[in-house]
Every structure is written in structure tokens, then in C-alpha cells.
Amino acid sequence: MDSxxxxxxxxxxxxxxxxxxxxxxxxxxxxxxxxxxxxxVETDKETGKKILVPPSIAIEFTPALKLVKQVKNSQxxx
Amino acid sequence: xxxxxxLDSLAALLAEKVRISHDEAYIQIQNSLNEIVKELLNDxxxxxxxxxxxxxxxxxxxxxxxxxxxxxxxxxxNEPFAFFEPVELFVDEIDKNEDSISEIPLSVxxxxxxxxxxxxxxxxxxxxxxxxxxxxxxxxxxxxxxAEALIEMTNKPESNTETEQTTSNPVPIHYRYTLTEDxxxxxxxxxxxxPDSLEHSTAGNATETTSAISDSVVTKEVESTETTSDNAxxxxxxxxxxxxxxxxxPLIAYxxxxxxxxxxTCVAVYFLYPPLNFTDDEELIWEEIDDNSTNETxxxxxxxxxxxGTQQTSTGNxxxxxxNATTISSPQTSTPNTTNSTSTLVTVNKVITDTVSRTNYLAxxxxxxxxxxxxxxxxxxxxxxxxxxxxxxxxxxxxxxxxASKYGIDANDPESIKRAKKLNGPIYxxxxx
Numbered sequence: 001m002d003s004x005x006x007x008x009x010x011x012x013x014x015x016x017x018x019x020x021x022x023x024x025x026x027x028x029x030x031x032x033x034x035x036x037x038x039x040x041v042e043t044d045k046e047t048g049k050k051i052l053v054p055p056s057i058a059i060e061f062t063p064a065l066k067l068v069k070q071v072k073n074s075q076x077x078x
Numbered sequence: 079x080x081x082x083x084x085l086d087s088l089a090a091l092l093a094e095k096v097r098i099s100h101d102e103a104y105i106q107i108q109n110s111l112n113e114i115v116k117e118l119l120n121d122x123x124x125x126x127x128x129x130x131x132x133x134x135x136x137x138x139x140x141x142x143x144x145x146x147x148x149x150x151x152x153x154x155x156n157e158p159f160a161f162f163e164p165v166e167l168f169v170d171e172i173d174k175n176e177d178s179i180s181e182i183p184l185s186v187x188x189x190x191x192x193x194x195x196x197x198x199x200x201x202x203x204x205x206x207x208x209x210x211x212x213x214x215x216x217x218x219x220x221x222x223x224x225a226e227a228l229i230e231m232t233n234k235p236e237s238n239t240e241t242e243q244t245t246s247n248p249v250p251i252h253y254r255y256t257l258t259e260d261x262x263x264x265x266x267x268x269x270x271x272x273p274d275s276l277e278h279s280t281a282g283n284a285t286e287t288t289s290a291i292s293d294s295v296v297t298k299e300v301e302s303t304e305t306t307s308d309n310a311x312x313x314x315x316x317x318x319x320x321x322x323x324x325x326x327x328p329l330i331a332y333x334x335x336x337x338x339x340x341x342x343t344c345v346a347v348y349f350l351y352p353p354l355n356f357t358d359d360e361e362l363i364w365e366e367i368d369d370n371s372t373n374e375t376x377x378x379x380x381x382x383x384x385x386x387g388t389q390q391t392s393t394g395n396x397x398x399x400x401x402n403a404t405t406i407s408s409p410q411t412s413t414p415n416t417t418n419s420t421s422t423l424v425t426v427n428k429v430i431t432d433t434v435s436r437t438n439y440l441a442x443x444x445x446x447x448x449x450x451x452x453x454x455x456x457x458x459x460x461x462x463x464x465x466x467x468x469x470x471x472x473x474x475x476x477x478x479x480x481x482a483s484k485y486g487i488d489a490n491d492p493e494s495i496k497r498a499k500k501l502n503g504p505i506y507x508x509x510x511x
Contacts, residue, residue, distance in 0.1 A: 004128065006106055009096045011129030013088065015154045022081045024088060029111050030143070031082075034155060041167065054162030057155045059131070061145030067115065068141030074119040075138040 018059060030063040118143065430479045434471045447479050449489030455501040456485040467509045 014032065017024055024032040039055045063071075083091075089104035096103065114133060117125035123135035131147040147155070432443055440454035448456075458468050460480040465471055488494045 003110075006096070007110070007128045007130065009092060010107070010110070011127075011148065011151060013091045013095055014130060015151050017083050017088070017091070018151075018155055019157075020081075022083050024083045026085050026088070026107075026111060029115070032145070039162075050167040052165040052167050054164060055159050057159070059145060059147045059151070059155065061133070061143065063141070063143040067118075067143065070115065070119060071135055071138060071141040071143065 026064075028064055028066045030061055030067060033060045033062070034058075035060045430481075431476050432479055433473075434475045434477055435473045439471065440468060440477070443477070443479060448482055448487045450495060450498075452495050452498040453485075453487050453489075455498045455505060456480055456487060458505055459485070459501070468505055469509075 014024060018032065018034045021034060026032075034057050036057050037055060040053050041050050042053050043050050085107060086104065089107055090100055092098075092107065093100045093103040110127070114125045114127060118133055118135060123138065125133045127133070127148075129148055129150065131145055131151060133143055133145055136142045136144045153160070430447070432438065434440070440457050441451040443457055444454040445451045447453075454468075457477060457479055458465060461477050464475060464477070482488070486494055487498075
């Protein structure tokens with residue numbers, strides 16, 4: 001099984017899970033969570049026009065503490 | 079929903095999907111994660127995972143990592159909102175519209191005020207006329223048309239008012255606004271152009287002006303009617319706006335219902351309770367009897383009665399004559415008891431009657447009048463025609479009580495009691511089977 005097929009399958013599985021509204025918690029990496037943002041009116045500051053933005057679902061990734069520490073350490077190493 | 083999927087369960091799902099062993103899937107996921115972390119910690123600070131997304135470090139000092147999902151992932155997740163697109167709102171125009179909408183009723187109110195005071199409108203229309211002199215001819219034609227229409231209006235003012243009343247009830251305010259906008263303005267327009275048309279007077283226009291003048295009078299009348307109708311509609315609206323005391327109606331109905339119920343019960347009691355009348359009769363009879371007893375004071379009268387009774391038995395057996403005759407003959411023999419004998423006469427002549435009730439039956443009557451319950455037999459014999467079974471005498475039957483002398487009744491004499499007892503058998507005989 002090549003890596004491309006693997007990643008395709010992984011992506012499908014993850015999308016299924018997130019569509020269900022579940023969270024994915026990977027140890028030493030982080031958690032993935034689907035978050036819905038409601039519709040809102042935004043104003044374009046340049047033109048002054050108001051735009052109604054439709055609701056959307058975004059995937060929120062919060063890195064695990066270990067990963068954050070690793071990133072910090074990498075900066076020190078540099 | 080809201081379940082937390084761990085690496086283990088993710089591996090299981092992946093294994094199911096790709097048909098590999100659970101451990102293999104687990105190891106592969108772990109390896110890919112390690113690769114991602116390695117890429118992240120590189121100088122680029124960016125790791126792209128195909129079919130999933132892109133991780134990149136936004137702030138290396140604080141260790142902030144952002145995730146940007148791949149296109150197919152975000153699309154599939156945002157499927158429920160796929161049809162929505164950002165819409166530009168024309169808020170300024172909406173605000174303007176709102177302002178204009180809010181202005182409409184104000185202007186109408188001004189019109190209403192001006193109908194009460196005609197001067198301001200005339201000034202307004204003066205300005206209009208001066209500003210648009212070219213339109214005066216067309217205005218004149220319009221004036222003539224409107225005047226005709228108004229004449230028709232005056233011919234049917236009542237029907238108009240009626241329609242106003244009927245239509246103004248559900249939505250009175252809007253209708254009034256339309257009235258003022260459509261009808262009052264033209265009416266005021268008619269008034270104004272008169273001097274202009276007179277200035278431009280031609281032969282043809284002169285007739286029109288005269289008609290216009292006559293029409294102006296008419297229009298004034300129409301205005302007056304319209305104002306009155308407006309007042310009427312206003313009054314009606316006021317009537318409708320006033321909250322009717324709806325709470326009072328059920329209360330009044332409640333009280334009325336209680337009163338009627340009481341009346342009905344009174345009537346029902348009056349008609350369905352006849353025993354009251356019978357008790358009254360009984361009381362009357364008893365009063366009579368009481369009177370008799372008071373006249374015949376003390377036990378001496380009773381002894382006198384007994385003596386007369388014995389006399390009757392003694393003499394009446396031989397003569398078989400009526401009791402009255404014997405009593406009449408008695409005063410001759412015994413002079414000292416004359417007063418008593420007359421009183422007994424009175425009692426005898428008076429036919430004593432009594433009514434049978436639940437508590438006042440033949441035996442009780444016998445005890446009352448003769449002193450012993452056994453003498454009921456004689457009461458039965460006296461009223462044999464009326465009565466059937468002596469134990470089943472219906473309540474309310476009036477019974478004649480015979481004088482004690484008629485059957486030789488004496489409570490103190492054991493022999494008379496025996497005779498009464500003997501009569502029991504033949505009376506009960508036909509009812510015992």
C-alpha cells in the first residue's frame with residue numbers, strides 16, 4: 001500500500017469523523033475539532049459595504065503540549 | 079456526537095476502510111504523525127499532508143501551530159452550507175426606505191391638519207402653480223374631470239360613508255390615509271386654479287370656470303362631508319380602540335344564571351312539595367279539636383262523654399235510633415249536665431275528618447280520638463268504601479272519624495276492646511291469601 005492511498009483513506013476517515021461532529025485526539029500531536037461559526041454581517045472597511053457572511057464550519061486544531069514544547073525547543077536550537 | 083476519537087479507534091476505522099490489520103494501521107498513522115512533526119520542526123515550519131491539510135507554525139516563540147484543511151475536507155464538512163454565498167447588503171438604501179416610510183404618516187398628518195385649516199395647503203399649491211405654469215392647461219382639464227367625479231361623489235355621499243365605515247373597521251388608519259392623499263389634495267387643487275383660469279379667460283374657458291366655481295362650492299360641501307365622515311371614522315376607531323369591559327359580561331351572566339337557578343328551584347319546591355298543604359289542613363283540624371277540648375274543660379267533660387256513650391249503649395241498643403236523638407233526650411233526664419251535653423252535641427254534629435299520612439295512620443288516629451289503638455277498626459268500618467287493605471292506606475286519603483258513641487267505643491271497658499279485636503279478623507280476611 002503506497003503512501004498516497006494511505007493518506008487518501010486517512011483523509012476520508014477523518015472527514016467522516018469530523019462530519020459526525022466528533023473530535024480526534026492524537027497523543028503527542030493535538031486535537032481536531034469541527035467548529036461552526038454562525039452567519040454574521042461584516043463591513044468592508046475600504047468600501048464601507050456590509051456583507052452578510054453565511055455560516056461555516058471550520059476545523060480547529062489545538063496542538064498538544066508536547067508538540068508546542070518541541071516547537072519552542074526547535075526555535076532555541078536555531 | 080462529541081465523542082473523542084483516540085488514535086487507537088482512528089486506526090481501527092482506517093483498518094476497516096483499507097482492509098489492513100489494526101496494528102499496521104496504527105503504526106502507519108504513528109509514522110505519518112512523526113513525519114509531520116519532523117517537517118514542522120524544520121526551518122520551513124510547514125508540513126503538508128495530502129488529502130488532509132497543511133500545518134504551519136505561526137509563532138515559533140509561543141509554539142502556535144495553525145492548521146489549514148485541504149479543499150476536499152473543508153468542502154465535505156461545509157456541505158450543509160454549500161448553497162450559501164456571501165451577500166452584499168444594501169444597508170444605506172434600506173435605511174433610506176425606512177426613513178421615507180416613517181415620513182409618510184407624518185405628511186399625512188400634516189394633510190389632516192391642513193384640512194382643518196385650509197390656508198397652508200392653498201399656499202403650497204400656489205407655489206406649485208407658480209412653479210409649473212406650463213401644466214395649467216392640463217390642470218384645468220384634470221380639474222374638470224375631478225369635478226365631475228366629485229359631483230358623482232356628492233350624489234352618493236351616504237354610500238361612500240357607508241363603505242368607509244365598513245372598510246375602515248378592520249384597517250381604519252390606512253384607509254383614512256388613502257382618503258386624504260387621493261381625494262383631499264385634488265379638492266384643494268380645484269380651489270386654487272380659479273383665478274389663473276379667470277386671468278386666461280376665453281369663451282370656452284369661461285364656461286369651464288363657471289362650472290369650476292360651482293364645482294368649488296360643491297367640493298367645499300364634499301370637503302365638509304368628508305371631514306364629518308373622517309370625524310365619524312375617528313369616533314368609530316376610538317370606540318374600537320377603547321377596550322370593552324369584557325370581564326364584566328361573564329360576571330353578569332354568572333349572576334343572572336344563579337338568580338334564574340334559584341327562581342327555578344323555588345318554583346320546583348312549590349309545585350313538587352304538596353305535603354306542606356296537608357300539614358296545614360291537619361293543623362286546622364287539630365286547632366278545631368283543641369278548641370273543643372278547651373270548651374270542655376277538665377276530665378268532667380270526658381266523663382260526661384262517657385256517660386252519654388253508656389247511655390247510648392244502654393238506650394240505643396233497644397231503640398236503634400240515632401245518637402242525636404238520645405243526646406237530645408238526655409237533657410230532660412239530667413239537668414245539671416245541660417251545658418256539657420250541648421257541647422257534645424256540637425262535637426257530634428261536626429264531622430271530624432283526618433288525613434292519613436306516614437306518621438298518622440288509622441291506629442294512631444284511634445289512640446288519639448278513642449284512647450286505644452284497637453279501635454281503628456271502627457274508623458275503617460266508617461270509611462270502608464274508600465279504603466282497601468287497612469295496612470296499605472295511601473297517604474293523603476281523608477278519613478271520617480265516627481263519634482265514639484256510634485260504635486260504643488270505650489277505652490276503659492275491656493269488653494269494647496275485645497269487640498274491636500274480634501272485628502280485626504273479618505277486615506283482614508279478604509287480604510290474607
